[in-house]
Amino acid sequence: MHKYLQVVYVFAICCFGAASASAQADKRIVQAEQYFAKGDYYTAAKLYEQYLAPSSKQIEQAYFPINPKKRKSASGSGAGKGVTKNDILYRKAESYRLANYMNEAIAAYKEAGEKEPSKYNQAWYWKAVCERALGKYADAEESISKYQSNTAGNDPYKTAAENELASIRFIRMQQSRPDTVMFTLKPVILQGTDKGSFAPAQVSGNQFIVTSTEVDTTAAAGVNPNRNRLFQTTYNSGSFDAGEELMIEGADAATQQGAAAVTADGNHLFFTQWTKANNQTKAAVYHATKTANGWGNVQAVTTINKEGYSSKQPAVTADGKYIFFSSNMPGGQGGFDIWYAPLNADGTAGTPVNAGAGVNTEADEQSPFYHNSSSTLVFSSNGRLGMGGFDLYMSKGAVGNWSAVENAGHPVNSSRDDLYFFAPEGAPLLTKAIFSSDRGSDCCLQNYTVTKAPKKEKLTGVVRDLTDNNPVPDAEVTLKDATGKTWKQTTDASGRYTFDLEGNGPYTLNITKKHYKEKTASSQIETTDDKDWAVDILKNKDELIEKRVILRPETIVTVYFDFDKHNIKPDAALTLDSVYNVLTQFPGATLQVSGYTDMLGSEEYNKILADKRAKACKQYLVSKGIDSNRISIESFGECCPLELEMIDGKDNPAGRAKNRRGLMNVVMPKEEE
Template sequence: MQTFFLYASRFYKPTLFALALSCCVMAKAQFTYDYKKNADNFYAKKDYFSAATYYEKYLEGKKDAAGFDPYQVTKASTAKPAKAKPGSYDQVVYRIADSYFKINDFAKAEKRYAEAVNFDKTLYPDTKLNYGISLRADGKYAEAQKQFESYLQEHTPSDATTELAKKELANCKFIQGHQKRKDAALYTVQKLGSTYNPQGANYAPSGYGSTFVFTSTRPDSALLKNKKKSPYVNNIYQLPAGSSLEKTTIALPENAEQGVSSFTADGNQVFFTRWVKKDGKNMAAIYTSHKKDGKWDEPVKLGTSVNEEGYSSQQPNVSADGKTLLFASDKPGGYGKFDLWYAPLDASAQAGKATNLGSSINTAADDEAPFYHQPSGTLVYATNGKVGMGGFDLFESKGNIGAAWVEPKNLGSPINSVKDDIYFYNTGTGKLLKNAFLSSDRSSACCLELFSADKLYRKYVSGVVTDCQTNLPIEGAVISAKDNATSKVVLASQQSSDQGKYLFESGLSQAIKIQAAKDGYNSAEITATQPSDDMDTLANIGICLVKIIIDTPKPEIVKAEPKRTEVGPFGFDEAKLRDKGMFVTLDSLTGLLKREPHLAIEIGGYTDEIGTVEYNVKLGEARAKACMEYMVQKGIEASRLTIKGYGKCCPIVPETTADGKDNPEARKVNRRVEFKISYL
């Protein structure tokens, strides 16, 4: 009896421990089962943040259970999880990656996709594509490129995902090439402070006068006590100069959100987007409100020309003159998803018939957030339908609303990033990227934030000082320059080189008064007018000096002022370089390009007015080509030089005299080339 008791007691306590352990593990298994069940429910409801969180907890729970079973009792505790289909681990990992991907948390998505790319391709066919996109968004461009190339080798059908993979591959190549741009130092992009960017989304910069306006997702005090609704609401906020941030008084109905505003120049009328969620989808419309006695009146929804029933219209931008409204809409008549449209506005802000901006602007994807910069005649908008840095990129296109648009150009890095860059705004300055703002999620895992953008614009003036009589270069001439409008000194003093050349940066002045002086010569002065566009333009200004003739005591010698001999760089109907002054100019430009590797030059060829338009365009192009070939021989890359034949379009000297007679000397002057500089 005593022996039996001792034997029983040896095993009694461990048995109790095993039962307790079994209960503990069963509880853990039940929790992991519940995590997956909840995760599946959230995933089905497209609540991807919650889905990812619970899937992660599920995997962590499985890991804990697997390592916590010295008595192998987990079989009794995993009954419900065992009901999961074979391969469910793969499914969970894929869904975690997919959930992070869909909430734009690409860093976390990338880590899970790295494992998922080894799963069954028939079950998860687009894993490599999404993995590549995540790598690209995380700045790993070479690795991303490999995934896209591998995906395209395996995925042969011609479908939407194939086109997306091709576009993403092109994006990767574009990014890697654009990382080498040599003028990146001219750009400054900075995230605004916490007043503008607290936690959450802050985007769509706008404003009027000295008041800065933007849209923000912030807690609404009226909803803080309502436990059934999220307190975070999109609304319009403003920051008047010298004041504090405040929410605008524009009325916001219950269950609605609003933002993305645009104001008339006087700040007394606003157009904005208001949206509600319907069947899980945001349905948006454009409203307008007027300010009266410092308060905004009840907003009015624009008519069906803009807000077509059953479709969304959003992101309004009113032109500086208040006569035109630009907006984005997915209404019928477009080229893809959201397209850009415009509508005329009458004196009472009623919108006329809306017109699509056309196929040169719109794509089969989303084209959104238009902004028209009146001073430069430039449309800036966001699209994910063109090759770029990835996600939404900002593009620019020159033109007038209602007319043709120039082929859109990607604003490039650092204005654009590998994430979403959207909503551009300029405070009204003459330069597109002076005092500009934009929205981007480049430094955020979830949301758009506000950034300032600025570019250092440079304009150069170069030329040659020559002797008016001999047309030979003058060395050591003292060059000075002033702003023609303000008399501000642009260049205090510079001496011409042994080839008579000079070069200086003129700042942003539109008209420069340049003076050249040299002992033994009469001083000369010339005014150079620079183009008003955004290009950094090189104006080649030639100045000739008249040599001073000293009187002698002999009365028979008469002082006579020598005349300048005008010699065109090209003979009649010729494209051959033959003028010494032309070679001096080309050598000057060649030296400039070698010193400034970020510059490129357009060479335009012109003719006199004899001959047909078509023939003279070809002749002008041949003259430009002769210059390009000369510079290439001197060591300039052909990729930095472009040529264009302008023909007889733009004579600088009339080819007939006042009495209608032919002026051969003028024709010589008009047979010329002109040079325009820009950044690569």
């Protein structure tokens, strides 16, 4: 992308040749130049058109809001002899382009370029700019080809034309992105007006201040009666309610006003006031305080405004610590830059700091906005590769530490101008955001909402054996969300599990497998792979599970239970008493108790019964005075039978009786072994 180039032309205001000289024609050109210098390009274009086609209808002044963005005109006002009708035709094309009437500009550029290809070869370049803005990319490439075929090596538009081709390639790449289907854009209408609104600034909740246009009925003749003003409104169901002009006592009623910001406490208002004369715009940031009747005590912010330069478009961070703004003051990278300054509780601002070369370019950076929740600076620029005009860009970080700048991409950006971004705090950046664009208008910036559907998320991880760190296959992993909803998976041969996250975090994982201790843990995301446009892969930390200790009958004491019972029988009590004696004799010894069942009954029921048998043994010893912390229990259910329960297809009751057991292993401390 590039800055609009500036070329100065000289126009005659006295005569244009013997055949066309007339007082009426001279007056129209003089008036056209005056309107052009004031930034009323549409009226200027119509006056040029009347001179070129005297039979056309009497000019009616345009009633539309003036975009508050910096417009680089391709020519300046002037006077002199030798000006031809084709010079005026080219001037008309420039006026229509700067007024955003691209179709009219294209026709005029084409005619001027065809009539004098050697003098107005650059008309093909500007024709391409207008065609790109309308989405006519093939036509734009053809126009640039015509320009390049006749350009000289030192032509001032040569680099700009190459940049324009790069923009078209970038546009096509952006439009082919598959994730554009995740975005929803809708215009946000300011009810009660057809003049559009832009630069939304949140006051609190759904209360906003926007910039729009009011018609000054007392404006002097020859002066555009449209005035940009601040309006207070309510955001309601995707549109702004009919706005009421914001009353700021002490503000200069003769200037343009807009691009406001309000501090979180609602006590301080910052806004831009600007004037335009002789094709030069002068802007400054002002501060007002809350009063009983609205806003008052207006003062220029002296630390931000520099004599002879412009500062504009203030934005206050949600935490009230900084004020961001755009300025062409010295100390920047060129053109308008993004600056910031510390903000005090009384509304005064400290010394401004340039956001640096990582953010700013030699061209123009404007309309900054900082989103505290995502630590993201959003701003507009026409100095980077983009889709055309001003694009919105993003940079993560904080003051003094910005990450690489990224284009917000299509469809947030368009081939027109996209500026003035706002997003509510406490939510992802592209959730119910509002920004301004002239993509859907012949003349004006308009607010749009943009919502990006959240990407799908997958939680993946690996279950490993605590002893050797090897993956554990066939483990059952149960995922539970904050509402209690659960999903189940079984680990694959590599111990991996993957869940499509459909619930609400935080999440917990429960892992079970035979011969392993059950484990419950909260998910802990180590990395996120967000390369895929539709799905983010969240890598959970490896979950380590511990094998149960299976006691061997030759090294343990065994007690037996009746069928479907867990009470301690007299003979079992005698065995437990002997275990009690050992534990009493060796205070440092501990006991491991395992409960088992026969194969009758369901696996789930047997696990519960085995647990009861192990606990019964433990409770018997605790009741005799053994500290419960010295006794650990494991419940194996029908696992690991010692005897066959079926022999030759017949039931073996004796075998079943030996499998209904409790195993106890006394673990001696090393010094007592």
